[in-house]
Amino acid sequence: MVEVRLEGVTKRFGRVTAVNNVNLTFGDGEFTALLGPSGSGKSTILYLVAGIYKPSKGRIYFGDRDVTDLMPNERNIGLVFQNYALYPHMTVYDNIAFPLKLRKTPPEVIRDKVLEVAKFLHIHELLDRYPAQLSGGQQQRVALARALVKEPEVLLLDEPLSNLDALLRIKIRSELKRIQKELGVTAIYVTHDQSEALAMADKVVVINRGVIQQEAPPDTIYNEPRNVFVASFIGSPPANIFPATMDYTEEPCINLPGGTRHCVEDEYAGVLWRMKPSKVIVGFRPEHAEIVENPVDGRPVIVGEVYTVEPLGRENIVTVASEDIHLKVITPPEVRPEAGELVYVAVEKGKLMLFDPQTEVNLRYIAREWSQGG
Amino acid sequence: MARRGRQALFFLLPMLILVVAFYILPLILTAWISFTPLTNWRVRDQLDDFVGLENYVNLYYLARYDPDFHKVLQTTLVFVTFTLFINVVGGLVLAILTYLIDERISLAYRLLWLLPRMTPLAVFGLLWYYFFYGGPQGTLNSFLLKLGVIDEPVRWGTDPAMLPYSAWAIIVFVNGLVGVSYGMIIFYSAFKNIPRELIIAARVDGARTWEVIRHILVPMVRWHIVFVTVWQLLSLITSYTHLFVLVQWSVVDKWYGTTLALYVFNTAFFDVKNQGFAAAAAVILVIIGSILGLVTLRIMRFSQMISPPRGDI
Ligand SMILES: Nc1ncnc2c1ncn2[C@@H]1O[C@H](COP(=O)(O)OP(=O)(O)OP(=O)(O)O)[C@@H](O)[C@H]1O
Ligand SMILES: [Mg+2]
Numbered sequence: 001m002v003e004v005r006l007e008g009v010t011k012r013f014g015r016v017t018a019v020n021n022v023n024l025t026f027g028d029g030e031f032t033a034l035l036g037p038s039g040s041g042k043s044t045i046l047y048l049v050a051g052i053y054k055p056s057k058g059r060i061y062f063g064d065r066d067v068t069d070l071m072p073n074e075r076n077i078g079l080v081f082q083n084y085a086l087y088p089h090m091t092v093y094d095n096i097a098f099p100l101k102l103r104k105t106p107p108e109v110i111r112d113k114v115l116e117v118a119k120f121l122h123i124h125e126l127l128d129r130y131p132a133q134l135s136g137g138q139q140q141r142v143a144l145a146r147a148l149v150k151e152p153e154v155l156l157l158d159e160p161l162s163n164l165d166a167l168l169r170i171k172i173r174s175e176l177k178r179i180q181k182e183l184g185v186t187a188i189y190v191t192h193d194q195s196e197a198l199a200m201a202d203k204v205v206v207i208n209r210g211v212i213q214q215e216a217p218p219d220t221i222y223n224e225p226r227n228v229f230v231a232s233f234i235g236s237p238p239a240n241i242f243p244a245t246m247d248y249t250e251e252p253c254i255n256l257p258g259g260t261r262h263c264v265e266d267e268y269a270g271v272l273w274r275m276k277p278s279k280v281i282v283g284f285r286p287e288h289a290e291i292v293e294n295p296v297d298g299r300p301v302i303v304g305e306v307y308t309v310e311p312l313g314r315e316n317i318v319t320v321a322s323e324d325i326h327l328k329v330i331t332p333p334e335v336r337p338e339a340g341e342l343v344y345v346a347v348e349k350g351k352l353m354l355f356d357p358q359t360e361v362n363l364r365y366i367a368r369e370w371s372q373g374g
Numbered sequence: 375m376a377r378r379g380r381q382a383l384f385f386l387l388p389m390l391i392l393v394v395a396f397y398i399l400p401l402i403l404t405a406w407i408s409f410t411p412l413t414n415w416r417v418r419d420q421l422d423d424f425v426g427l428e429n430y431v432n433l434y435y436l437a438r439y440d441p442d443f444h445k446v447l448q449t450t451l452v453f454v455t456f457t458l459f460i461n462v463v464g465g466l467v468l469a470i471l472t473y474l475i476d477e478r479i480s481l482a483y484r485l486l487w488l489l490p491r492m493t494p495l496a497v498f499g500l501l502w503y504y505f506f507y508g509g510p511q512g513t514l515n516s517f518l519l520k521l522g523v524i525d526e527p528v529r530w531g532t533d534p535a536m537l538p539y540s541a542w543a544i545i546v547f548v549n550g551l552v553g554v555s556y557g558m559i560i561f562y563s564a565f566k567n568i569p570r571e572l573i574i575a576a577r578v579d580g581a582r583t584w585e586v587i588r589h590i591l592v593p594m595v596r597w598h599i600v601f602v603t604v605w606q607l608l609s610l611i612t613s614y615t616h617l618f619v620l621v622q623w624s625v626v627d628k629w630y631g632t633t634l635a636l637y638v639f640n641t642a643f644f645d646v647k648n649q650g651f652a653a654a655a656a657v658i659l660v661i662i663g664s665i666l667g668l669v670t671l672r673i674m675r676f677s678q679m680i681s682p683p684r685g686d687i
Binding site for chain 2: 047050051052071072073077078079081083085087088089098099102103146150
């Protein structure tokens with residue numbers, strides 16, 4: 001179909017900068033998730049691609065075509081809204097047929113296309129109903145049908161599942177992915193639900209306050225967050241993040257809370273020697289640590305007191321207090337330490353993340369950029 | 375069911391009392407008076423003096439043979455039809471314009487259109503009195519004289535050569551100016567309640583401004599259109615205050631400026647003070663109004679718009 005490219009795009013609303021100097025490429029036929037907290041500028045990016053907003057600065061391209069100054073109807077896009085925005089005074093049939101009618105498509109062609117897309121989405125029995133007579137999931141499909149009937153090159157979805165219940169959401173999520181792959185359409189999917197983004201997307205773009213934080217495949221976003229924001233936004237519960245001082249007497253070592261020390265792996269050593277920060281920000285995922293009774297050699301270990309234990313059935317979330325830092329650890333269900341008990345939190349080898357305290361960027365990325373830059 | 379009936383009665387009671395006190399009772403009283411020869415408010419002698427259908431028969435003969443009364447009927451028809459059209463369609467057009475333009479300009483624009491409605495009747499009447507005044511000092515005349523469009527002052531609303539159309543044009547224009555803001559306000563607020571996403575969705579689907587108006591804005595306020603139409607129809611049939619001022623100050627011809635409602639008022643309180651006869655005309659007016667109101671609702675398929683409630687609340 002077509003690749004969508006944003007080059008230096010900024011969008012201001014009065015004094016608010018909703019999107020700030022964004023450079024992004026949405027791959028041809030790829031499913032990209034735009035992930036970020038509320039108010040981060042996700043919908044604004046989507047509306048910029050749709051042509052509903054004009055960028056204050058920068059250009060937008062569909063393939064080689066500069067679409068920056070084109071109206072939405074000149075862009076061949078399909079858009080699904082969070083609240084579906086079905087026309088309440090039209091039947092399902094008329095809702096789906098509306099874009100085609102506006103294009104002055106012959107009535108027989110409209111009929112065929114509407115029936116085809118309705119069958120495809122299993123809503124062909126609802127065509128005579130009004131939107132008010134449909135369930136949330138059915139409305140969602142009608143909205144999708146209305147977007148797809150135009151055979152768009154780019155499909156834009158603004159939190160299309162957020163009004164559905166959890167079970168339906170998981171069901172439709174895989175269906176949506178299948179449809180997208182089947183049609184080969186370039187899809188941009190806005191969500192603030194990280195599990196949705198990680199499960200569906202070929203590529204995830206994390207955004208905060210209008211600035212792109214990271215743009216990567218889901219497993220990279222999860223395993224190698226580019227900065228503190230991404231690490232603390234992704235995961236449930238998100239990564240444990242805390243500051244720590246450094247000690248460079250023999251090799252770079254981190255003074256962990258509770259009084260232990262951990263001397264870093266080689267991949268970080270080079271950067272640390274060069275930068276020599278007196279402090280770093282340390283992070284690790286709750287699922288990459290375990291509670292142990294005796295410190296094990298080589299692994300980073302933090303000493304603390306059990307604060308709470310939340311049993312979730314399949315696993316427990318244990319919160320450990322060390323100095324004034326609370327760390328969460330996911331443990332197997334049988335590990336149930338008593339509150340107040342003294343324990344060791346051991347982090348899996350290589351799973352400790354270190355961030356530059358100034359820029360909050362993952363040191364691993366800084367190291368990589370250096371080795372690339374020479 | 376009985377319980378729900380009682381509940382409904384409880385909530386409707388205050389309104390019912392008002393309706394009975396200020397509508398049903400006067401209506402009954404009017405109907406009563408229409409069967410008496412009441413003139414000059416000689417209530418004590420004449421209120422129990424029945425003359426049967428005499429007033430109605432007189433009305434019939436008047437309608438049949440009196441040329442002045444014919445003018446009144448024609449004027450009523452023309453006035454109600456055209457003013458209603460201006461009030462509904464004009465109100466819709468104004469609302470669409472104000473909805474589409476920038477909010478600050480829109481506010482000023484709407485206030486401007488509300489001015490005629492906020493102006494006291496006497497001031498408003500005086501304004502048009504000066505405007506359409508037949509002498510050379512009349513605003514319109516002096517303007518056109520200066521421009522050289524006319525050589526002599528024109529008696530706009532009363533010159534027999536231009537009657538009845540000039541008088542009709544003036545009364546429709548003046549009343550339309552007052553009435554159009556009502557529709558504008560109702561439709562504008564209805565437009566404001568349409569979710570923004572619907573308009574955006576239509577834009578993305580490829581609708582130009584005109585198609586957004588036709589396929590989204592207007593259909594979504596059809597309820598309000600029915601309401602404004604019926605409301606304005608009934609109020610045009612029964613209102614007379616602006617016309618009264620225009621006729622009284624001779625801005626327009628007496629008969630081509632008088633509708634049935636004004637005729638009833640003049641007959642009862644002003645010219646001949648024949649209340650019995652006026653009451654008969656008023657009863658006929660109420661009947662016409664009710665029928666027209668129902669017919670309008672029927673034509674606009676009101677019943678189809680009331681969708682059954684989704685729950686049994
Ligand atoms: N039309 C507008 N006028 C003024 N400010 C706006 C407008 N649209 C968005 N904003 C502002 O721009 C910022 C980004 O908004 P946006 O709608 O893109 O957020 P979002 O990431 O979609 O959030 P959510 O998850 O809550 O939908 C917010 O601060 C918002 O207040
Ligand atoms: Mg949004």
